Structure formats: C-alpha cells, structure tokens
Amino acid sequence: MPPSEVWRRQDAAEQATGLDPCPAGWPRPRLYGLPLPWITPVLDGVPYWTQIHGRRLLRCQQQWLCQVCGLVLSPCALVITDGELVTDAGLHHRCALLSLTVCEGLSLRMLLAVVARTDLYPLPGGPSPPWRRWRLHAAVLGAAAPVGGPAAARMLQEHQAPPLTAAHEQDRTQS
C-alpha cells in the first residue's frame, strides 16, 4: 500500500466509525507498548511507524500544532534536525523528550533546536506531499545542540519551565 493510501484509509475509517485510533492529546495512546505520535498513521490497529499522516502533518504546519500530541504549541517550540528537519513540524518539550527516549529512528548525532514559527521557511519546489518541507533559519540551526548533550538537556529543561508572561507578573504584583 503506498504511504498516502494508509492515512487516507485511516481518515475514511474514522469518518465511517467516528473512532480516531490515534487522537490528539496527552498522554499518548499506546500500541505494542509504544506511544503513538499523532502523525503516525494507524490502520486496523496497526501503526505505520515509518510513514506520516499527510493531512495531520499539514495541520501541524498550518495551525502550529505539535507532531507528537496534536495540541497547539507555545510560541517557542522544539524541532529535531540533522541539518534538515527530521519531520517538518514542531514539538513540545515533553513530546521531544518522549520522541528522543523511545524513537529508534532518532540518532544521537541529531540536533535539537528552539524555534519560533518565523524561524521556519517552506522550501520551494520538489515533490509535493500535502505538507511543505521546512528550512530552518541559519541562526537557529547554528544554535542547535547535539541530542543527548548538556546544551540540549538545558533546552528541554528551559522549555519545560517557560518564563512567566506579563499577565502572570501582573497577577503576582497585584496579589
């Protein structure tokens, strides 16, 4: 079955039954003991780990959603890159941590980067899956850190505890 066929059939089955085998949310549903990313196609109870759900990845790009949990990202997200993005969508810190912990396809040679939406540019041309390939702003790529190293660990940590927003600060000073 060609890759696009799997997720299209998954969507058709979801429409017919009203059941989503891999819904957005946290914690992630599991199959065979492994957490399912939101963009992994699942058809008839079988996860297609090496494939991508094209419509969902496109939604991640258009709506700034996390590829692992399908929920909206904060203005600063993480991406995993080896020069090119491994998958062209952002992740929450907890979701990046989950991916780096359980996903065999992610190697320690890869890099972790903190990005805002404006740091990502669609690449022109090429074959057209429903989603766009993204290019990272050079400065962001320059600040990317090897997965498993102390700088990447700090990125995950910093991301875990975002700075207080102005509204929070105001609450604190008023109370």
Ligand SMILES: [Zn+2]
């Ligand atoms: Zn997430």
